[in-house]
Amino acid sequence: MSRAVRVEGLTVAHGGAGVRARGGAFPALEGVDLELAAGSFTALLGPSGCGKSTLLGAVAGFVRPAAGRVAVAGEPVTGPGPDRGVVFQHYALFPWRTARGNVEFALKRLGLPRAERRRRALAALAEVGLADGAEKYPGQLSGGMQQRVALARALAAEPEVLLLDEPFGALDALTRVRMQELLRRLWRRTGLTVLFVTHDIDEALALAERVVVLGGTPGRVLADHPVPPGPPDPALRELIAARLTQPEAADV
Numbered sequence: 742m743s744r745a746v747r748v749e750g751l752t753v754a755h756g757g758a759g760v761r762a763r764g765g766a767f768p769a770l771e772g773v774d775l776e777l778a779a780g781s782f783t784a785l786l787g788p789s790g791c792g793k794s795t796l797l798g799a800v801a802g803f804v805r806p807a808a809g810r811v812a813v814a815g816e817p818v819t820g821p822g823p824d825r826g827v828v829f830q831h832y833a834l835f836p837w838r839t840a841r842g843n844v845e846f847a848l849k850r851l852g853l854p855r856a857e858r859r860r861r862a863l864a865a866l867a868e869v870g871l872a873d874g875a876e877k878y879p880g881q882l883s884g885g886m887q888q889r890v891a892l893a894r895a896l897a898a899e900p901e902v903l904l905l906d907e908p909f910g911a912l913d914a915l916t917r918v919r920m921q922e923l924l925r926r927l928w929r930r931t932g933l934t935v936l937f938v939t940h941d942i943d944e945a946l947a948l949a950e951r952v953v954v955l956g957g958t959p960g961r962v963l964a965d966h967p968v969p970p971g972p973p974d975p976a977l978r979e980l981i982a983a984r985l986t987q988p989e990a991a992d993v
């Protein structure tokens with residue numbers, strides 16, 4: 742099962758809705774509309790500071806809109822929930838818990854019995870190829886393995902929407918490609934609705950079925966392109982690259 746995400750007229754002002762009125766900073770996002778079809782894989786691309794994490798945070802329920810709304814499967818988002826799994830660049834694992842312990846701990850707030858937490862944690866770790874590392878501590882795992890634990894932690898709650906914020910940004914090139922392949926396989930198998938934030942155009946094109954470019958101050962949607970299956974299309978890459986470097990010339 743997967744769920745559609747609908748973002749309508751989303752405006753976010755960090756520090757409160759009255760920031761601009763007081764002569765302070767502009768909103769981070771203004772009037773953003775975005776619909777993610779159930780089971781789709783969308784990359785959100787844009788320069789640093791354009792509001793990518795803010796948008797992902799609003800879907801996750803960490804960030805409150807000043808205006809507009811976010812809905813998942815038609816239900817307004819009012820805070821974080823188990824229907825949405827989140828993976829960040831910094832995996833934030835507890836160093837004193839094993840891989841399994843980290844995943845189990847994240848399931849506690851779902852009120853699942855201990856045996857069910859264990860079953861789900863082991864299944865999620867197997868899903869990300871880390872069955873053998875379940876009893877290891879983060880300090881005994883490579884960066885790629887730690888990010889697999891963070892992915893398992895997000896999956897173990899059995900979400901329908903997976904939100905990833907530059908999840909592979911800290912990994913070396915080879916590990917990064919392996920993680921990209923893992924994520925693609927996982928998405929194909931599960932049919933999760935995926936929103937993947939990156940500032941790497943090649944990563945966006947390699948992974949997603951659709952690339953949305955965010956930019957400007959405040960951030961808004963500047964371009965929205967389907968990505969045809971098959972090898973990367975140089976013309977599409979050029980089009981998106983141009984949009985990234987000339988953020989004012991919006992074409993949507």
Ligand SMILES: Nc1ncnc2c1ncn2[C@@H]1O[C@H](COP(=O)(O)OP(=O)(O)OP(=O)(O)O)[C@@H](O)[C@H]1O
Nearest residue numbers: 755756769787788789790791792793794795796940
């Ligand atoms: N907690 C916060 N308090 C105040 N301002 C914030 C906060 N978080 C983000 N901002 C501001 O909101 C704007 C958008 O930030 P955001 O982190 O969403 O950008 P981003 O596109 O994710 O950038 P990056 O690629 O560097 O991660 C920036 O101007 C940033 O300084």
Ligand SMILES: [Mg+2]
Nearest residue numbers: 793794795906
């Ligand atoms: Mg960010």
